Amino acid sequence: MKFMPWLLSLRSPEFAALIICFVIFSILVDIGVMSTIDGIIAHYFRTLEGNPGFDQLMIGIASLGDIFSLVLIAIVLTIVRRTRKAGMVFLMAIVIISISTMYLKTIFERLSPTYTYKPIIYIPKHFSIEEDSFAPSARDFSYPSNHVAATTALAFIAGFIISRRSTIAGLLIWLFPIINSIARLYLMQHYLSDIIGGFLWGLIVCLILANLLKLNQPFLMSRFKSKEDVTKNL
Numbered sequence: 001m002k003f004m005p006w007l008l009s010l011r012s013p014e015f016a017a018l019i020i021c022f023v024i025f026s027i028l029v030d031i032g033v034m035s036t037i038d039g040i041i042a043h044y045f046r047t048l049e050g051n052p053g054f055d056q057l058m059i060g061i062a063s064l065g066d067i068f069s070l071v072l073i074a075i076v077l078t079i080v081r082r083t084r085k086a087g088m089v090f091l092m093a094i095v096i097i098s099i100s101t102m103y104l105k106t107i108f109e110r111l112s113p114t115y116t117y118k119p120i121i122y123i124p125k126h127f128s129i130e131e132d133s134f135a136p137s138a139r140d141f142s143y144p145s146n147h148v149a150a151t152t153a154l155a156f157i158a159g160f161i162i163s164r165r166s167t168i169a170g171l172l173i174w175l176f177p178i179i180n181s182i183a184r185l186y187l188m189q190h191y192l193s194d195i196i197g198g199f200l201w202g203l204i205v206c207l208i209l210a211n212l213l214k215l216n217q218p219f220l221m222s223r224f225k226s227k228e229d230v231t232k233n234l
Helices: 013-030 035-047 052-064 067-079 081-108 146-162 167-172 175-186 192-212 227-233
Strands: none
Touching: 013 081, 013 192, 035 175, 035 192, 052 175, 067 081, 067 146, 081 146, 081 192, 146 167, 146 175, 146 192, 175 192
């Protein structure tokens, strides 16, 4: 079986470096070092608003990265026998990321962008852009991004599956969290630093789960044979 280059061991220097990067970057965000850059990027995306086609595209892309949509993908992967283990790992990753980012948001208390995105296109009455956190205590905070961390988990899991057949396709799937992150910036849900923090945290959670649950090994079926198997052997 081909092993993916990003499936790092928890004892590897690369994984340790990833942890250190997240900690250092989080400290920089907490003390306000990233505020100037975040402000410049946010101002740039504000200048892009006002295009109906672009509004519709960004809202559509962001909706694909909603937690509800990702849970549906995880369920489908779990149902399919060949991707069952990957689906279970992805589903666990979504749950752990959603809970952990909620606590991280309350620790860093990084307020969400003050400017509210106002689309100029018609939006159905009951449609709403999904918030990054469902918990009231973390709803006003944006670091790290729950959506970006979850879409990073999808890219990690899906990339692992696809790369068995095509390395290029496995790498291209990583464009999804990047494009989804751009949509989140456009919708003024996050700053650039929230995106980077969410990406790093999503990778950390996925690597821990992939190692603990042995993602690179096939799903072990029950030792007990089904009635059909017993009948065939008779």
